[in-house]
Amino acid sequence: xxxxxxxxxxxxxGIYCAYELIRTAPQLKVALFEAGHPLAARHCPIDGxxxxxxxxxxxxxxxxxxxxxxxxxxGKYNITNDFGGTLYQYIGKQQALDLMRYVDEINLRHGGEGxxxxxxxxxxxxxxxxxxxxxxxxxxxxxxGTDINxxxxxxxxxxxxxxxxFFFDSPVESVEEIDDGFAVxxxxxxxxxxxxxxSVGRSGSRWMETVCHQLGIPTHSNRVDIGVRVELxxxxxxxxxxxxxxxxxxxxxxxxxxxxxxxxxNPRGAVVNENTNGIITVNGHSYEDPxxxxxxxxxxxxxxxHFSEPFRDSNGYGESIARLSNMLGGGVxxxxxxxxxRGQRSTQKRIDESxxxxxxxxxxGDLSLVLPKRILxxxxxxxxxxxxIAPGTANDDTLLYGVEVKFYNMEVEVDENLTAGREGLYVIxxxxxxxxxxxxxSASGVYxxxxxxxx
Ligand SMILES: Cc1cc2nc3c(=O)[nH]c(=O)nc-3n(C[C@H](O)[C@H](O)[C@H](O)COP(=O)(O)OP(=O)(O)OC[C@H]3O[C@@H](n4cnc5c(N)ncnc54)[C@H](O)[C@@H]3O)c2cc1C
Numbered sequence: 001x002x003x004x005x006x007x008x009x010x011x012x013x014g015i016y017c018a019y020e021l022i023r024t025a026p027q028l029k030v031a032l033f034e035a036g037h038p039l040a041a042r043h044c045p046i047d048g049x050x051x052x053x054x055x056x057x058x059x060x061x062x063x064x065x066x067x068x069x070x071x072x073x074x075g076k077y078n079i080t081n082d083f084g085g086t087l088y089q090y091i092g093k094q095q096a097l098d099l100m101r102y103v104d105e106i107n108l109r110h111g112g113e114g115x116x117x118x119x120x121x122x123x124x125x126x127x128x129x130x131x132x133x134x135x136x137x138x139x140x141x142x143x144x145g146t147d148i149n150x151x152x153x154x155x156x157x158x159x160x161x162x163x164x165x166f167f168f169d170s171p172v173e174s175v176e177e178i179d180d181g182f183a184v185x186x187x188x189x190x191x192x193x194x195x196x197x198x199s200v201g202r203s204g205s206r207w208m209e210t211v212c213h214q215l216g217i218p219t220h221s222n223r224v225d226i227g228v229r230v231e232l233x234x235x236x237x238x239x240x241x242x243x244x245x246x247x248x249x250x251x252x253x254x255x256x257x258x259x260x261x262x263x264x265x266n267p268r269g270a271v272v273n274e275n276t277n278g279i280i281t282v283n284g285h286s287y288e289d290p291x292x293x294x295x296x297x298x299x300x301x302x303x304x305x306h307f308s309e310p311f312r313d314s315n316g317y318g319e320s321i322a323r324l325s326n327m328l329g330g331g332v333x334x335x336x337x338x339x340x341x342r343g344q345r346s347t348q349k350r351i352d353e354s355x356x357x358x359x360x361x362x363x364x365g366d367l368s369l370v371l372p373k374r375i376l377x378x379x380x381x382x383x384x385x386x387x388x389i390a391p392g393t394a395n396d397d398t399l400l401y402g403v404e405v406k407f408y409n410m411e412v413e414v415d416e417n418l419t420a421g422r423e424g425l426y427v428i429x430x431x432x433x434x435x436x437x438x439x440x441x442s443a444s445g446v447y448x449x450x451x452x453x454x455x
Contacts (some may be wrong), residue, residue, distance in 0.1 A: 011199060
């Protein structure tokens with residue numbers, strides 16, 4: 001019951017922390033607590049036939065379990081400080097990039113060899129974007145694909161087994177400060193440790209808030225990104241996706257000067273439901289295996305909403321909008337771009353007659369009843385801007401799924417060691433509010449492991 005290190009959460013942050021600990025300090029007794037199931041037991045009941053929409057499982061297998069929210073993700077590891085988090089503000093730009101490259105090497109050694117690394121360096125699209133009021137962000141991206149990402153996780157688990165004590169289906173209820181470290185309560189049992197690494201991701205954001213409140217750790221929350229997932233024939237974006245795979249493009253709207261950006265691009269991928277604290281939003285992924293690919297490409301268009309004092313509940317604002325779509329559509333709402341522009345709701349008949357076949361079974365409806373006008377105006381403006389570099393984007397049959405919400409966990413106040421107010425208590429990954437991606441979350445895990453190991 002007594003460990004040198006307890007890690008809470010087996011997402012990328014927790015996994016790479018454990019991996020680096022057993023590599024650099026094998027003498028340490030390390031435990032990993034995870035609210036969800038082991039990787040092999042993670043199954044979402046939605047099969048598209050018998051179960052078509054989210055049934056609200058006790059623990060969501062998409063978001064929880066070994067591999068965290070990243071387990072069935074597209075496995076896009078972006079190596080950049082331009083997006084994906086602000087880890088570099090704490091540990092420096094060079095170190096952040098070095099750690100992301102280190103994680104990439106681990107992935108390659110554990111099943112990812114042979115996967116492609118795309119880069120924006122020297123691309124002609126930079127010029128085309130600038131000429132059309134768009135900005136292409138710099139990045140290298142390793143695309144593992146959902147299938148290879150899963151294999152990498154299987155191999156990492158095999159390597160950690162026997163060296164790390166795993167506790168699955170074991171949500172941690174509380175973390176208390178004791179004389180020589182921390183007491184971690186899960187179920188009936190209290191476990192103690194000298195170092196506690198909290199890496200609970202987005203699904204643990206509510207719990208993280210409670211812990212911060214109980215331990216008096218200051219937090220800040222002022223941002224949420226709201227938008228839609230766009231789905232169109234893969235050919236429309238193929239010039240971009242063939243060369244760059246994922247392109248992060250930013251547009252400043254002429255009407256409000258808001259920033260709208262593309263996010264999580266999935267060439268020949270599928271749109272999926274995402275369940276965050278019981279609210280159904282939309283996301284997407286794609287496979288490396290050509291046999292599993294679809295005829296469509298999907299990506300999110302998000303508008304960043306920053307709030308100032310006295311309003312502090314930016315996630316609550318995003319949740320309310322997502323709830324509205326759930327109320328009207330029983331889940332995610334789907335609308336053709338042409339219907340949106342004409343001010344009419346999409347119907348099943350119009351969707352069936354469309355030239356683009358949706359990859360997610362969502363309720364045809366009217367997104368203008370859900371999204372605030374300012375956000376919707378920004379999305380429409382950007383679709384027309386993208387149409388100039390990828391003609392066909394503003395086609396009537398382009399599908400829009402809503403809503404996609406990118407919740408930013410409140411930012412936990414941590415120092416340059418990623419410790420939160422007391423020695424030995426580390427907060428990493430998306431749960432810290434500092435990272436928002438696989439690569440940054442993983443890098444933060446390696447960073448903290450090295451701090452604990454003293455290297
Ligand atoms: C469908 C989908 C696709 C995505 N695609 C990409 C992509 O291609 N590229 C990219 O960079 N990012 C992607 N992301 C985001 C990425 O998955 C996250 O940024 C990343 O997983 C964050 O890692 P993490 O370890 O911080 O948190 P998570 O992966 O969320 O892991 C946290 C873990 O902590 C557990 N936990 C929570 N509370 C507790 C508790 N109290 N006790 C015990 N355990 C707890 C959870 O069950 C979870 O397993 C995607 C996300 C989704 C949902």
